[in-house]
Amino acid sequence: MAGSLPLEVALKSPADKFWAAIRDSTELFPKIFPDQYKSIKVVEGDGKSVGSIRVIDYAEGMPVSYSKEKIKVADDATKKVTYAVVDGDILSFYKVFEATLQVVLSADAKSSVAKWDIHYEKANPDVPEPNLIQDLASKTFKALDDHVMGAA
Known part of the structure; x- marks a missing residue:
């Protein structure tokens, strides 16, 4: 019941700028995606380094x-x-x-690609594949890309 669900999203923004926005997601996501994220709080570490723990409260x-x-x-x-x-x-x-998530430079060296992969193990055989979560990630990456390009 273990699986993997990869996703690639083509981005208009340069890899460095998109990555910087991802690294600032604790602050940024609740502000620009209030319909998805009520709050994100760092409860251990700095929220960016290995071992850090964040609590995410999702919107209704x-x-x-x-x-x-x-x-x-x-x-x-x-x-x-x-x-x-x-x-x-x-x-x-x-x-x-x-x-x-890995952000890589596109072949044209002007844009980038968000490569996201979920590794999961279902709690039981009746649990669906996490396609809904993958769709949410895709929507978030595209909207974040638009935000980054608008702020550029």
Whole structure:
């Protein structure tokens, strides 16, 4: 019942600028995506380095209400972050839920690609694939890209 669900989103923004916005997501996401994120609070560490823990309270109407995530990998040089959900609604559906995001330069060297991959283990065979979460990530990356380009 374990699986992986990769996603690639083409971005208009340069990798460095998009990555900077991802690194500032604790502050940025509740401000620019209030329909998705009620709040994101750092409860351990600085919110950006390995071992940091953040608590996310999602807005009403979202498929989950709360999650706590721990950063397992944070590499600014390769623009890569991996986090594991360690508490929250998602864990009633998935025993394991980890996501890795890497922002890479496109072949044209002017834009970039967000590569996101979910690794999960279902709590039982009736649990659906996490397509809804993948769709939310895709929507968020595209909207963040628009925000970054508007702020450029």
